[in-house]
Amino acid sequence: MGVVALVPAAGRGERLGFGMPKALVPVDGVPLLVRAVRGLLASGRVGHVVIAAPPSDVDTMNACTAPLAQAGGAVHVVAGGAERSDSVRLALEHALREIPDTSIVLVHDAARAFTPPEVVRAVVDAVAAGHPAVIPVLPVADTVKQVDADGVVVATPDRALLRVVQTPQGFDARVLLRAHGSGLRATDDAGLVERLGVPVVTVPGHQDAMKVTTRFDLAVAEALLVRSGGGAR
Numbered sequence: 001m002g003v004v005a006l007v008p009a010a011g012r013g014e015r016l017g018f019g020m021p022k023a024l025v026p027v028d029g030v031p032l033l034v035r036a037v038r039g040l041l042a043s044g045r046v047g048h049v050v051i052a053a054p055p056s057d058v059d060t061m062n063a064c065t066a067p068l069a070q071a072g073g074a075v076h077v078v079a080g081g082a083e084r085s086d087s088v089r090l091a092l093e094h095a096l097r098e099i100p101d102t103s104i105v106l107v108h109d110a111a112r113a114f115t116p117p118e119v120v121r122a123v124v125d126a127v128a129a130g131h132p133a134v135i136p137v138l139p140v141a142d143t144v145k146q147v148d149a150d151g152v153v154v155a156t157p158d159r160a161l162l163r164v165v166q167t168p169q170g171f172d173a174r175v176l177l178r179a180h181g182s183g184l185r186a187t188d189d190a191g192l193v194e195r196l197g198v199p200v201v202t203v204p205g206h207q208d209a210m211k212v213t214t215r216f217d218l219a220v221a222e223a224l225l226v227r228s229g230g231g232a233r
């Protein structure tokens with residue numbers, strides 16, 4: 001089965017605030033994007049990777065990820081779009097046009113650079129087993145409140161039924177194409193698939209698959225590296 005990973009990396013990294021795309025921010029000298037792609041390839045399940053880069057950084061992202069290509073696979077870089085979902089759609093269109101036999105598609109944030117390969121494998125294997133949409137999740141540790149527009153609490157959802165959602169999210173390629181053709185908006189790809197009425201199943205995520213969004217997250221990422229003795233991707 002042809003497994004292609006799409007890596008949206010076209011964000012500006014405003015909340016990190018280094019004045020450069022977050023995907024190019026180094027942790028111990030290695031850009032987040034390179035670490036994310038290494039993790040995908042280390043799973044042994046991913047043949048091709050399609051990166052959506054900021055249009056002005058296509059060449060830079062190509063240069064730093066091309067050496068990661070391995071026998072039988074390749075790393076492609078395309079220009080991303082204004083929103084994450086635009087970047088995913090553009091990468092998906094490239095994959096379906098240029099990579100023969102694309103049947104399973106993963107969507108994985110460049111910002112989740114320390115995702116363990118076993119999470120990637122669990123997602124791919126669940127899609128290969130016949131689930132059209134699969135997401136890695138974690139339980140919610142805090143009590144969560146729903147508030148109204150004024151910040152007044154309106155509900156306390158049962159946290160046993162809530163999950164925090166990570167990437168890679170895995171899909172039957174035809175389902176993801178249909179979801180992105182719907183013209184709807186969502187903060188993750190599964191959110192689009194849900195609205196087609198397609199069941200989305202969950203597999204266990206991992207704390208190391210955290211999204212680097214803020215300086216605090218970057219400090220956590222650095223600590224993960226120290227903990228692994230530099231062994232983490």
Ligand SMILES: Nc1ccn([C@@H]2O[C@H](COP(=O)(O)OP(=O)(O)OP(=O)(O)O)[C@@H](O)[C@H]2O)c(=O)n1
Nearest residue numbers: 008009010011012013014015082083087110111
């Ligand atoms: N137009 C966009 C916006 C985001 N992303 C990617 O989607 C992932 C998740 O987005 P986020 O963490 O919000 O990244 P940024 O948009 O860079 O962050 P910020 O909102 O702080 O600018 C990141 O890998 C980011 O590069 C993308 O490919 N295209």
Ligand SMILES: C[C@](O)(CO)[C@H](O)COP(=O)(O)O
Nearest residue numbers: 084109165166167187188211
């Ligand atoms: C896809 C995602 O990482 C799942 O948690 C998240 O929804 C991305 O959100 P962002 O606002 O683009 O960072």
